[in-house]
Amino acid sequence: MRGETAGPAGDREQPDRLRTGSAADAGADAWGEDTQDGATLALVVRLATTCLGGTGALVHRHDRAVGRLRLVAATGLSPESERTWADLPDEQDVAPAQALEHGRFVCGAGGRPGVASEACTAIPIPGTEGPIGVLTVLTVEPGEPDEAQRSLLHTLAGWAGARLGGGTGSSTVSGQPTGAERSVQMGELTAALAEAVTSRDVVEAVAAYVLPPFGADGLVFQILEGGRLHVVGSAGYPREFIGLLDGMPLAAHLPVRDVLRTRTPRFIEAKAEISRRYPTMQGINEASPKEAVVFLPMIASGRAVGLCVVSFSRPRSFSNEERTLLTTLSGLVGQSLERARLYDVEHARARELQRGLLPRTLPRLPAARAAARYLPAGRGEQVGGDWYDLIALSADRVAMVIGDVMGHGIAEAATMGRLRTAVRTLADLEIPPDELFSRLNDLVSDLGEDFYATCLYAVFDPVARTCTYSLAGHPPPVIVHPDGTVHSPDVTPDPPLGAARPPFETRQLHLPDESLLVLYTDGLVESATRDADEGLAQLRQLLSRTAAGTVCFGAADVDADIRCLEELCDTVVSGLLPDHETTTDDAGLLVVHARCTAAHDVASLDLPNDPRAAGQARAYVREQLGAWGLGDLALTTELLVSELVGNVVRHAKDPVRLRMLRSRSLICEVYDGSLTTPRIRHASYTDEGGRGLQLVAALSRRWGARYLHDGKCIWTEQDLEPDQAAGVLGGPGASSAVTDGQWDGGTFPFA
Structure with a gap:
């Protein structure tokens, strides 16, 4: 058989629409009242065209009362050609009329009336009392169809006749279908294929x-x-x-x-x-x-x-x-x-592209454990522009992001991959959400006028117990408190990325320990049967009913916590999208269990901006590490802190403060009031200084700087053994402030 030209992979083929001029419409109405008649005719002309590799096909109904063939369906014809084929006398010297007269295949030139060079193949559509119509396929070159093509055209014609009321209704012999019935069943197979x-x-x-x-x-x-x-x-x-x-x-x-x-x-x-x-x-x-x-x-x-x-x-x-x-x-x-x-x-x-663009696994961080779901549109390419991410920042802070590139498909997925990479790069610079969105907005704008994306970017600080976030055309987060209370901020987001004009607004939430943050895209709550407000209300009810009393709150076992979050994601998805295969938009969901840092794992000290500061910092480090049972790290930590504080005294300005956090690692931070960027430089053998940051980099697992609204923080991390990091995370009863006059629970300087 001649090859069929397939459309793009992944597209579900749809029958070509009927070419119905006034004559065709009248004929279709006259053929039958069944609403499936039109679908049957459309499928027949399309498959017949494919069978012969033709340029088009048409079906005529035979009107015996007046001796004419009426056009009822066509594909691949121009409006002018349709008018030419619309009404044919039985005696006209054209292929459809000849096939009707002789009751068999008619092949060759002289298809369209008045166009002798056009080739076609016509076959009668059988009925109980003779042909009820004709199926005709137009081809570029004349030629006899081969045996398989003839058989398929017979099958299509027989099936069309049976579906349109002209079937023979033959009975079976010994329980076996007759040839006519098999032809009808093959026609059903053709439709199914x-x-x-x-x-x-x-x-x-x-x-x-x-x-x-x-x-x-x-x-x-x-x-x-x-x-x-x-x-x-x-x-x-x-x-x-x-x-x-x-x-x-x-x-x-x-x-x-x-x-x-x-x-x-x-x-x-x-x-x-x-x-x-x-x-x-x-x-x-x-x-x-x-x-x-x-x-x-x-x-x-x-x-x-x-x-x-x-x-x-x-x-x-x-x-x-x-x-x-x-x-x-x-x-x-x-x-x-x-x-x-x-x-x-x-x-x-x-699917592989989508898996590659989204996180394969979400990190298990000291201050956050998370689970997520991505559901591509049920009627699409199984790939889209929704994404989510969980990013570890310094000082155990966590960046959470969820976004939605408008539309779904390969192009949107590629754009999503670029945005996710950009967000991770900008997050690593530890810039605030509003500034991150300003840069991301420039990136989306450069992609073209047709590219837009909504996004929510939030930073959770487990020490200050705050969540700072910005919205660009995206729904706000939903917060679930340990007592089951569900809250969603009533805020108006900024316009989507690509359509917004900075500055973006920054908002802040104060979170109790063990809270759940639920981030989602509009495809989860909005559908053809409900608007976004109704979907949000349903989401809040579902979370209130499901999350209250869940083992997620207070779970000491990390694996149990993750399993709980996974089950919660499944519950939300099944509750809001019970019939996902019928959805027309992608949906993303990210559920984060936010865990605050225990007060006894935070220590801080104000330092003078003079040469005494380094000595005071070393003494404080020895004392605090002894209290935490980390005395074996005292020498290395004293050297790190001494170098950082010394640099502040020499090159920066006050106020100066030291903060230490015991987590999975030992974190030391030195704050000052300068925006000068520290950098490692190559010191020659004869230089008396310039090796301080080289020493810091050599002694710590990682180090860096983050900038605040009127200062900066230089931080280092050192590895801890699992038993040394025990008790990192505070439970529900952990106090909210460091005692002994070190930190009063308020906003940390420059934070």
Whole structure:
């Protein structure tokens, strides 16, 4: 059969719309009252065009009362051509009228009235009392269709006649379908294959519409790749036998090799025939539970792509009509399977792209544990522009981000990947949310006028117990308190990225320990059946009912906490999107369990801006590390703090403060009132200074600086053993302030 031109992989094919001028509309109304008539006609003309590789197709209804053919459906015709074909007398010398008169195929030139150079093939549509219409396919060049193409056109014409009220209604003999009924069932298969998207859809369609009419009970689809046969679907066979076939070299399966080489179906009526023809296949033959087998080559785009095997548990013979129908089936299924395989490949690539762009796992941080869900639009490419992330910052602070590039598809996913990378890069600079959005807005604007994205970026500080965030066209977060109270700030977000004009507004929330922050995209709460406000109300009710009393609050076991968050995500998604396959927008969800730092794990000291500061800092470090049981780190930590404080005294300005945090690592911070950037420089052998930051980098696991509204903080981290870090996170009863006159629980200087 001539190859079918497939659309982009992943697109579900839809029937071409009917070309209905006034005459066609009148004819369609006259054919039948059934609303499925139009869909039947549209499918017939489209499949007939594909069958012959034509430029278009049309269906005429025969109006016997006036002796005329009325156009009721067409595809691939210009409006002028439709008018020419619209109304034909029975006696006119054109292919449709000749096919109606002779009751058979008419092929050759002289298709359209008045256009002798146009080629076409016409076939009558059968009815109980003679033809009820004509199916015509227009082609570029004249020529006879081959046997398979003729068979498929007969099938389409027979199916159309049965669906449109002209079927013969033949009875079965001995429970077996007649040829006419088989043609109708093959027409149903044609319709099912036209709607099949995945390889599994194709296998299910063939199993449903082919096995019963022929009394078959076994089916195997094999694809030829790299010289081996790979099973892509089966029915009616034990798993062990399919395992023998899957991955078999083509050279070892002689019947299949011969069928694919000659591109000719092979009908085996009994096992003994295989044993006689192919003695080397004895092992496979004995393992097979089937007796009769039909090997059908699947041809698509001019090449053999694989094999469809239809089998029977008992020996049987095959009539010429059965052989013709099954031969027609092989080409039809081959084209459908090739299209489905392209979809499968693109679908797999899309999913892999999405997995690569989103975090594979979310980090387990001292101040935050999280779970997330991404659900692509149910009717789409399974890839979109929603994203989320959880980013570790200095001082155990956590950046949370969720965003939505408007639209869904490969282009939006690529844009999402660029934005996520940009957010992580900007977050590493530890700039505040409003400044981060200003830079991100420039990036989106540079992508073009058609690119927009909504985003929520928040920074949780476990020591100050605050969440600072900015919104760019995005819904605000939902906060779940440990007592089950659910709160969502009533704020108006700034415009989306790409449409906004800085500055962006920064907002702040004070969070009690053990709070849950729920971040989401509009696809989770908004749908065709509810607006965003209704969806938000439903989300809050769901969280209030589900999260209250959950083990997430106060869970000491990290794994139990993560499992709880995962279950909560599942509950939210199933509650808000129970029928996700019908959604038209991507949905993202990020649930973060925010855990505040215990007061006894924070220590701070104000220092004078003079040479005494370094000595005071060293003494304070020795005392505090002794109290924390970290005396073995005293020497290294004293050296780090002494270098940082010394640099502040020499190069910066007051106020100066030292803060220490005990977490999974030991964090030392030195604050000052200068915005001067510290940097490591290469000191020569004769230089008396300039090696301080080199020493800091060598002694700490990592170090850095973050800038505040009127100062900066230089910080270092040192690794701790697990037993040394015990008690890092405060429970629900942890106090909110460091005692002994060190930190009063208020806003830290410059924070």
